[in-house]
Amino acid sequence: MKTHFKLTLIALAMAAGIIASVPAQAQTAAPVQAVNVVLVHGAWADGSSWAKVIPRLQAAGLNVTSVQNPLTSLADDVAATRRALALQHGPTVLVGHSWAGTVISEAGDDPKVSALVYVAARAPDAGEDFGALAAKYPTMPVRAGAKDHDGYVSLTEDAYLKYFGGDLPHDEALALYATQQPIASTLFNGRTTVAAWHSKPSWYAVSTQDMTTSPDLERFLAKRMHATTVELDSSHLSLLSHSKEIADLILAAAGRSK
Structure with missing residues (x-):
């Protein structure tokens, strides 16, 4: 009787160990070595926001593409990203900053995508009301600087410099403010139909001083x-x-860590 009881406990422990390890398996396995990286920018920005990351990835031998999102709707941004993915040959790391986390969650189901990287990014589940989820957390200061003009929203200079890129040199932040791309006022209403992070290994960079998210x-x-x-x-x-640090995270997702 005691032997049977011990064997039962061992079996239960083994089963529990297997179940507990399932979520981590995709991350403990060695990443697929990618040959491409597709970078997707967020709201109030354009593809040039990756200008400091791109040379680091190219120096590591990766083929890099920076998407130019129209920021008019989720469907339009996903279409732009899918067009960029269609031009890639071989395993590709798909990277999204901010709003673009929603875009890569939808477009990341492409079979070429070997890994996903989220940079201070949204990451909705399929069909999720992300606005309702975000409402459970503090409203960040940048929101007060979002101004609607004829259906397109821009950030004020004060909000951009203080809250969007508050740790950038003043001149650099000011130049970015001048080149910001307004977003459609309905952009954040779009909902994904899939969440690629369920099936693709994922990496995430949290910004601890973020005043936007x-x-x-x-x-x-x-x-x-x-x-x-x-x-x-x-x-x-x-x-x-x-x-x-962001380039290093992408390189890790690409299986190219030093």
Whole structure:
């Protein structure tokens, strides 16, 4: 009787160990070695926001493409990203900053995509009302600087410099403000039909000084997707203020860590 009881306990322990290890399996396995990286920018920005990351990835031998999102609707941004993916040959890491996390969650089901990287990014589940999820966390200061003009929303100079890219040199932030791309006022209403992070290994960079997206929301999203996560003492624009760390995270997802 005692032997049977012990064997039962051992069997239960083994089963529990197997179940507990399932979420981490995709992350403990060696990443697929990618040959391409597709970078997707967020709201109030354009493809040039990756300018400091791109040379680092190219120096590592990766083929890099920066998408130019129209920021008119989720469907339009996903279409632009899918066009970029269609031009890739071989395994590709798909990277999204901020709003673009929604885009890569939808477009990341492409069979060429070997890994996903989220940079201070949204990461909705399929069909999820992300606005309702975000409302559970503090409203960040940048929102007060979002102004609607004829159906398109821009950030004021004060909000851009203080809250969007608050850790960037003043002149650099001012230049970015001048080149910001307004977003359709309905852009954030779009909902995804898939969440590629369920099936693709994922990495996440949390910005701990983010004044655009709540850092605690970012942590929740990273934990929910079982992402390999780094935390950076950064504003929302870590891809510019911490370009080396972001490039290193992408290289890890590409199976090219030093």
